[in-house]
Amino acid sequence: MKIHEFQAKELMRARGIPVPDGRAVTSVAEAIGAVAPLIESTGNPVVVVKAQIHAGGRGKGRYLEHPDLGGVNVVTAGTDGGVEAAEREVRKLADRMLGATLVTVQTGPEGKPVRRLYIEQGVDIAREIYVSVLLDRATSRNIVMASTEGGTEIEVVAAETPEKILKVEIDPGFGLLDFQARELAYGLGLEGEAFKNGIRFIKAIAKAADELDTDLIEINPLVVTGDSQVIALDGKMGFESNALYRHPEVQAMRDLSEEDAAEIEASGHDLSFIKLDGTIGCMVNGAGLAMATMDVIKYVGGEPANFLDVGGGAEKEQVAAAFKIITRDPNVKGIFVNIFGGIMKCDTIAQGVVDAVAEVGLDMPLVVRLEGTNVELGKRILDESELNIVSAADMKDGAQKILEATRS
Amino acid sequence: MSVLIDNDTKVIVQGMGKTGRFHTDKAIAYGTRMVGAVHPSRAGETELFEGDTDHSGVPGRPDSYSVEIPIFRTVKEAIAATGATVSVIYVPPPFAADAIMEAADADLALVVCVTEGIPVADMVKAKSYLQSRSCRLVGPNCPGVITPRECKIGIMPGYIHEAGRIGVVSRSGTLTYEAVHQLTQVGLGQTTAIGIGGDPVNGTDFIDCLRMFNDDPATEGVIMIGEIGGTAEEEAAAWITANMTKPVAGFIAGTTAPPGKRMGHAGAIISGGKGTAADKIAAFQAAGVVVAPTPTDMGAAMLEAMGPPGN
Numbered sequence: 265m266k267i268h269e270f271q272a273k274e275l276m277r278a279r280g281i282p283v284p285d286g287r288a289v290t291s292v293a294e295a296i297g298a299v300a301p302l303i304e305s306t307g308n309p310v311v312v313v314k315a316q317i318h319a320g321g322r323g324k325g326r327y328l329e330h331p332d333l334g335g336v337n338v339v340t341a342g343t344d345g346g347v348e349a350a351e352r353e354v355r356k357l358a359d360r361m362l363g364a365t366l367v368t369v370q371t372g373p374e375g376k377p378v379r380r381l382y383i384e385q386g387v388d389i390a391r392e393i394y395v396s397v398l399l400d401r402a403t404s405r406n407i408v409m410a411s412t413e414g415g416t417e418i419e420v421v422a423a424e425t426p427e428k429i430l431k432v433e434i435d436p437g438f439g440l441l442d443f444q445a446r447e448l449a450y451g452l453g454l455e456g457e458a459f460k461n462g463i464r465f466i467k468a469i470a471k472a473a474d475e476l477d478t479d480l481i482e483i484n485p486l487v488v489t490g491d492s493q494v495i496a497l498d499g500k501m502g503f504e505s506n507a508l509y510r511h512p513e514v515q516a517m518r519d520l521s522e523e524d525a526a527e528i529e530a531s532g533h534d535l536s537f538i539k540l541d542g543t544i545g546c547m548v549n550g551a552g553l554a555m556a557t558m559d560v561i562k563y564v565g566g567e568p569a570n571f572l573d574v575g576g577g578a579e580k581e582q583v584a585a586a587f588k589i590i591t592r593d594p595n596v597k598g599i600f601v602n603i604f605g606g607i608m609k610c611d612t613i614a615q616g617v618v619d620a621v622a623e624v625g626l627d628m629p630l631v632v633r634l635e636g637t638n639v640e641l642g643k644r645i646l647d648e649s650e651l652n653i654v655s656a657a658d659m660k661d662g663a664q665k666i667l668e669a670t671r672s
Numbered sequence: 673m674s675v676l677i678d679n680d681t682k683v684i685v686q687g688m689g690k691t692g693r694f695h696t697d698k699a700i701a702y703g704t705r706m707v708g709a710v711h712p713s714r715a716g717e718t719e720l721f722e723g724d725t726d727h728s729g730v731p732g733r734p735d736s737y738s739v740e741i742p743i744f745r746t747v748k749e750a751i752a753a754t755g756a757t758v759s760v761i762y763v764p765p766p767f768a769a770d771a772i773m774e775a776a777d778a779d780l781a782l783v784v785c786v787t788e789g790i791p792v793a794d795m796v797k798a799k800s801y802l803q804s805r806s807c808r809l810v811g812p813n814c815p816g817v818i819t820p821r822e823c824k825i826g827i828m829p830g831y832i833h834e835a836g837r838i839g840v841v842s843r844s845g846t847l848t849y850e851a852v853h854q855l856t857q858v859g860l861g862q863t864t865a866i867g868i869g870g871d872p873v874n875g876t877d878f879i880d881c882l883r884m885f886n887d888d889p890a891t892e893g894v895i896m897i898g899e900i901g902g903t904a905e906e907e908a909a910a911w912i913t914a915n916m917t918k919p920v921a922g923f924i925a926g927t928t929a930p931p932g933k934r935m936g937h938a939g940a941i942i943s944g945g946k947g948t949a950a951d952k953i954a955a956f957q958a959a960g961v962v963v964a965p966t967p968t969d970m971g972a973a974m975l976e977a978m979g980p981p982g983n
């Protein structure tokens with residue numbers, strides 16, 4: 265699960281991790297109202313206006329409606345003109361940013377609507393570095409990753425200058441050890457007060473990762489200020505969904521408006537669904553088989569419209585819900601149902617398909633491939649249903665048949 | 673011959689709830705020697721299983737079964753009373769990592785964890801705990817392990833399997849069934865099929881299975897089914913190049929998966945440009961693995977890897 269930057273900073277602040285002061289706002293009036301108290305409490309006339317969406321690359325991103333405007337804007341008008349000049353500038357920015365659509369490298373060309381801004385104090389940046397905590401699948405342990413190249417995407421650093429990435433492995437029995445934090449701080453070239461503050465920061469985010477069951481904490485950039493403070497200028501946190509049950513405070517931060525409506529609806533029916541851009545809807549049991557079904561559609565020359573795993577124990581209601589979700593996508597021209605019955609019997613799923621089609625109504629081609637437990641019974645149910653269902657012999661045959669049916 | 677489990681394997685089940693009961697019954701019907709259960713709140717009770725076996729009517733094998741399984745407080749007590757060497761776990765996700773560690777501490781040779789949805793942090797701890805112990809973990813989030821006609825541990829449908837010549841290892845449940853079904857249809861059959869699970873942190877990996885199959889005299893070839901996410905397939909490919917003496921066929925799911933999205937399995941995600949199907953397929957091919965272009969071609973790919981009959 266993803267959360268916004270302002271929420272990640274709330275969680276960090278609550279754990280004593282240094283972050284700039286800031287206020288999340290959803291209207292122009294609130295944005296203006298945030299400026300004076302922020303400048304007063306920090307004594308810093310510079311404020312930053314940041315779009316809050318679930319995607320990275322906001323600074324370099326541009327608004328669809330305003331090609332000259334990025335997602336992160338520094339307001340320096342307050343330095344000479346005082347609070348009122350800062351407020352005027354924030355009003356102009358908020359007016360353009362709120363309700364507009366921000367396109368970044370991570371949003372896709374359609375972008376994401378900006379519903380919230382974060383008004384944050386300016387920070388006197390001496391250096392930008394990078395720190396993250398994430399799972400290393402090769403060792404099955406969390407690692408702390410650090411780099412002197414703050415502000416650059418870590419994937420770029422990894423590709424171009426891999427020697428600039430430092431890693432230490434966290435033993436789950438002991439947590440991050442002091443000497444490991446020191447190693448990283450030395451490697452980052454921190455000195456004096458910044459060295460001490462850096463160690464404190466690194467230990468604190470490793471602890472937060474453990475306490476909060478994050479699958480990623482990424483601070484990019486982490487900044488060293490002119491007076492040697494070490495502060496999270498940006499903050500990204502992702503949470504491991506299997507562990508969310510033990511973190512109600514994190515669950516409460518879920519922003520459904522950032523997620524795909526069909527994916528939310530599907531998860532309510534215990535369906536695993538991901539929308540794609542193609543024209544052939546798929547309904548499959550099992551995650552691996554569902555992925556492979558998309559692949560085989562592509563292999564025969566089609567484009568899958570979705571990933572959909574109905575799971576191992578799908579009931580008729582789930583099958584009906586799956587059909588409704590698939591057919592609501594206006595791009596979908598036909599549906600391919602691919603089932604390998606194991607514990608779930610083919611006759612059960614066949615009856616589920618027939619009932620669901622009768623209930624939902626279906627005005628597009630449907631190809632069904634059944635294999636496994638009670639396959640003959642299942643096929644007979646489909647044949648006797650008098651519905652316009654095409655049977656397929658195997659996965660490839662099914663993919664070819666649905667492709668032909670949607671092209672004619 | 674086979675790997676991990678056979679006719680003589682005695683199995684206990686941790687977690688005798690609705691799911692545990694259902695699959696214990698299926699395992700007994702298949703012929704698995706289920707000898708005990710661990711369920712702290714039901715210790716001292718027994719659970720009765722009765723029905724027709726999967727091999728009713730087969731000469732020399734029983735047509736029906738009636739088995740009363742004792743329930744114990746701890747894994748250690750269950751082992752002491754039954755002599756079991758293997759455990760299968762159906763405990764709910766919040767308690768499953770603890771069940772794995774209990775099984776490991778009791779010195780079981782093998783623990784198969786079927787449970788899906790265990791927190792990653794719990795598995796990181798459990799895996800670290802296992803490092804200093806001799807117990808082998810298969811899973812979690814896996815269909816289990818089966819040696820056809822001998823022993824079935826997990827949730828796979830038994831009847832699609834046929835005793836034969838090929839070792840099967842896979843990260844996906846239903847794709848394993850697909851592969852097994854095709855191997856049965858083309859007449860190759862299976863020695864043992866192992867589902868290693870779809871989670872980012874798991875026990876037994878591809879290389880462990882390849883090594884076991886390479887050493888098993890009955891296994892003549894191996895099919896491995898991977899998917900996007902992580903680098904386990906690439907590492908397995910390197911191991912094959914250096915060590916494997918038997919033919920290998922493979923399939924990778926997720927060619928069309930978009931980056932940054934979890935494709936059902938917690939471990940099936942392309943992140944930071946890593947873990948793509950294209951990389952894995954290239955690694956397989958470089959290691960001489962015959963890669964099936966579609967999942968329908970897995971049986972044919974295995975036949976091709978085995979070469980003409982008589983070789």
